[in-house]
Amino acid sequence: MxxxxxxxxxxxxxxxxxxxxxxxxxxxxxxxxxxxxxxxxxxxxxxxxxxxxxxxxxxxxxxxxxxxxxxxxxxxxxxxxxxxxxxxxxxxxxxxxxxxxxxxxxxxxxxxxxxxxxxxxxxxxxxxxxxxxxxxxxxxxxxxxxxxxxxxxxxxxxxxxxxxxxxxxxxxxxxxxxxxxxxxxxxxxxxxxxxxxxxxxxxxxxxxxxxxxxxxxxxxxxxxxxxxxxxxxxxxxxxxxxxxxxxxxxxxxxxxxxxxxxxxxxxxxxxxxxxxxxxxxxxxxxxxxxxxxxxxxADYDLLTGALTRSGLSSRLQSLIAPRNRLAGFSGALFLVDIDRFKNINDTWGHAAGDYVLAQTVHCIQQALPPTSLVCRMGGEEFLVLLEGANEARAFLLANRLRNSIENNAIMHKGNDLSVTASIGISLLNISSVQALDEAINRADEQLYIAKSSGRNQVRPEFVL
Ligand SMILES: Nc1nc2c(ncn2[C@@H]2O[C@H](COP(=O)(O)OP(=O)(O)OP(=O)(O)O)[C@@H](O)[C@H]2O)c(=O)[nH]1
Incomplete structure (x- = not known):
């Protein structure tokens, strides 16, 4: 009508x-x-x-x-x-x-x-x-x-x-x-x-x-x-x-x-x-x-829609540049890695693995504030930047994210491909994009500990 x-x-x-x-x-x-x-x-x-x-x-x-x-x-x-x-x-x-x-x-x-x-x-x-x-x-x-x-x-x-x-x-x-x-x-x-x-x-x-x-x-x-x-x-x-x-x-x-x-x-x-x-x-x-x-x-990963590393660099650069470099960028950095992802590929095939990657990025984007920057570092590892997040908020959001990924039902051709993820957290206060690498290394160390302590957990570099 x-x-x-x-x-x-x-x-x-x-x-x-x-x-x-x-x-x-x-x-x-x-x-x-x-x-x-x-x-x-x-x-x-x-x-x-x-x-x-x-x-x-x-x-x-x-x-x-x-x-x-x-x-x-x-x-x-x-x-x-x-x-x-x-x-x-x-x-x-x-x-x-x-x-x-x-x-x-x-x-x-x-x-x-x-x-x-x-x-x-x-x-x-x-x-x-x-x-x-x-x-x-x-x-x-x-x-x-x-x-x-x-x-x-x-x-x-x-x-x-x-x-x-x-x-x-x-x-x-x-x-x-x-x-x-x-x-x-x-x-x-x-x-x-x-x-x-x-x-x-x-x-x-x-x-x-x-x-x-x-x-x-x-x-x-x-x-x-x-x-x-x-x-x-x-x-x-x-x-x-x-x-x-x-x-x-x-x-x-x-x-x-x-x-x-x-x-x-x-x-x-x-x-x-x-x-x-x-x-x-x-x-x-x-x-x-x-x-x-x-x-x-060049800036976005075709498979998942997350930022690529070069896309993340230019986004971060455009955030830092107008603030006369003194204010820089401060907040929290998460390294999120899907647990035992190789099993998905080996059991259900590469296409199923691709689907899990895309669904997981969607889940990360939904679980975190819309201003967060989500970047695919490669394979099944993702980096998240949360501007302004302090220790308590970073820990809270990372746990919420881990929980969301665990409860996110991923169904593919009738098979349940749900996954869990381990998360390493570091805090950063940087005035240039180059300084990001150091924060990534610290989060990576925490991620390693999370993986070796049984996976599906959050490890911050600080003590709450
Ligand atoms: N489907 C798919 N698989 C990928 C892609 N990039 C990397 N991989 C696969 O991801 C798997 C990563 O395996 P590992 O590094 O052993 O990690 P994992 O199996 O998740 O084990 P943990 O991280 O230790 O829990 C490898 O089998 C890669 O081939 C991709 O774009 N698509």
Whole structure:
């Protein structure tokens, strides 16, 4: 029931979006010709990609009827409305197919992959849409077929390349906070350079002036988060198109060198220019994700999810560094070793042993405060760091942990693989990661005593 309610809600929202965006486009429509700016197709397509729940066939129908009804109410003759809006829907369908099809490799998540395919998707959508739209324009507005086709193509292509990235990369609320923080921490110089180069292109004029902001946009792409770069390319691109349309930016000069009209030329020029910063920004984003994945692999043990030794070092380093090294890190260190683990492997096989390791780490994480650092030292030995724990608390927590491991029923393929563990405790107060080794050695000595005294017990280096 709530699903149906959500569905109806989404359909209504999409329908009104289609109406609103059509009205904006219709305001740019000249008498007896097509609109010079039609944002609807790109924005609506972007919404389908950005919000996968909206992405279904019903949505396409809703969009078509939303745009059609608006056009009819605007006074457009029925045949023209049907033709024009059918071509709009073909843009959305064709570009969506290129953005999401599985026929090419899919190494990235849905949003990132779509952003990477914006250029081919915009071309495909614009080609299909212009083929139908051009015929409608020729038939009903008596435009020359090639000119009409080119006008549709250039408008759809440039609007899509400008708007789609910003809509697809639209952040969630929590992402937005992070993006704004990163942006405010960045230098303002790329933005200033963008303003200056745009002003220069107006002042100098001529065909090449459209490209003046390109280096500044690339600088922005390197300096700011992806979404901000998309917004800046959008604002720059639209400003340039408006400046050309309003004859403020004269890209044609005195001679009529262009065979196509200057507005279409400007649109294509702007589209070509704005795709470059997007590509730069995307490759930086993809690179960051790759580095994050590699770091995660290096910092966490794949089998158990516990920190690796290098992961523990960097976590400890990041805890110690901001405290000017004087406060350092003080607390307790546990060395936890599963008892007679070799028997599990020998009796039930290596896979069963792996399962026991993963379950034991889960048990350790559940039994201790969430701030504890749990690291796999190797094999069936784990190190736990508990910040701020004194002797009494360390002993209490270690006993609680030993008890939890003993009572943790581990069932694997119908067999009971429950284990016990021995724990050695040392206390530490260190100002550098290197000093950790000494505390580990002391805990190891206690662990040895625990093992040789019968296992399944806790041995602290102190006397309570
Ligand atoms: N399944 C599995 N076994 C591992 C892994 N790493 C180490 N081992 C095995 O863990 C066993 C450790 O055995 P021992 O060091 O003799 O320790 P133990 O049997 O737990 O005996 P005590 O520590 O003395 O109680 C060895 O058989 C290793 O092959 C792993 O990632 N997965």
């Amino acid at each position: 709530p699903n149906n309610k959500n569905r109806i809600h989404q359909v209504i929202v999409l329908f009104f979006f289609a109406i609103l965006l059509s009205v904006i486009g219709l305001c740019f429509r000249n008498f007896e010709s097509m609109s010079i700016f039609w944002p609807g197709n790109a924005v609506l397509l972007g919404l389908l990609i950005r919000f996968p729940a909206l992405d279904n066939r019903v949505s396409l129908l809703v969009l078509f009827f939303g745009m059609l009804i608006t056009d009819l109410c605007w006074g457009t003759p029925a045949m023209i409305s049907v033709g024009v809006n059918f071509s709009n829907i073909t843009f959305i369908a064709a570009a969506r197919w290129v953005l999401l099809t599985r026929h090419f490799t899919r190494p990235y998540p849905r949003r990132l992959q779509s952003l990477m395919r914006i250029f081919p998707a915009s071309i495909a959508g614009a080609l299909v849409c212009a083929a139908i739209g051009g015929i409608v324009s020729e038939r009903y507005f008596h435009d020359e077929l090639f000119k009409a086709w080119f006008s549709w193509f250039s408008e759809q292509m440039s609007t899509s390349i400008l708007l789609l990235p910003a809509v697809i990369s639209l952040p969630r609320r929590d992402e937005l906070r992070l993006i704004l923080r990163k942006t405010f921490e960045s230098s303002l110089l790329p933005l200033v350079a963008l303003l200056v180069t745009t002003a220069m292109s107006i002042w100098v004029g001529g065909g090449g002036s459209l490209l003046f902001p390109l280096p500044a946009l690339l600088w922005c792409a390197i300096s700011y988060p992806l979404f901000i770069t998309c917004c800046l390319t959008l604002i720059t691109g639209i400003s340039e198109i408006i400046l050309v349309a309003g004859n403020v930016l004269n890209i044609q000069g005195e001679n009529d060198l262009f065979r196509i009209d200057s507005l279409s030329a400007a649109r294509l020029g702007v589209a070509a220019m704005t795709i470059s910063p997007l590509i730069v920004s995307l490759s930086i984003e993809a690179n960051k994700r790759l580095v994050a994945r590699v770091t995660r692999r």
